[in-house]
Amino acid sequence: MADFRKLVAVSLLTGLLGGLLLSVLQHYQTLPLILAAEQFETPSAEHVHDWQPMDGWQRNGFTLLFNGLTGFGFALLIGAAMYWRDQHGYLHGLGWGLAGYLVFFVAPSLGLPPELPGTDSAELHSRQAWWLFTAAATAMGLFGLVLTKQRGLQIGGACLLALPHLVGAPHPEVAHALAPEELQHHFVVLTSINNAFFWLALGALSGRLLSKVKF
Known part of the structure; x- marks a missing residue:
């Protein structure tokens, strides 16, 4: 039980830091593309009552919360895998981060690439x-x-x-798709880069912090 608590604590810190990194990258790279794509949408009656966070602190706050929780869950998977394999250190962590990137982003994106608003x-x-x-x-x-x-x-x-x-x-x-093809392509490229940084950061931080914890 003590080992589990340490693993959760390491994963929580790693996930929050990784989520913060991803949120910053999204704010400066992909969010402008999303806002640009939303300009091509026209409001329809069926979407009038759908709630969405307002631009500014609401959108940024919910993005940070979602990325932090997502990062915690994925960091817990990485930490559990490294604990199971009795591995630690940032090099092993980078390997597991790369594996997570391939499993949860690259492979699914080959069939279902990231989409901008207004895409069927x-x-x-x-x-x-x-x-x-x-x-x-x-x-x-x-x-x-x-x-x-x-x-x-x-x-x-x-x-x-x-x-x-x-x-x-x-x-x-x-x-x-309502947004131009060039905008969509740019969004896919930047989303792929952002997620690569996110997963490698999760792996490196997990490996580094696990090496400091005595199980």
């Missing part, structure tokens, strides 16, 4: 199901391919990495 998407539940399936398959695939030495598990891992993309992500029959 497939039904929400189907996208969520494919995202979860892709993350799970990628995690198991990397485990079989990288963390085992058995040829059969390595082959199975490679198959799992490819499986979600062979199945294909759900998309609307007719794709349509």
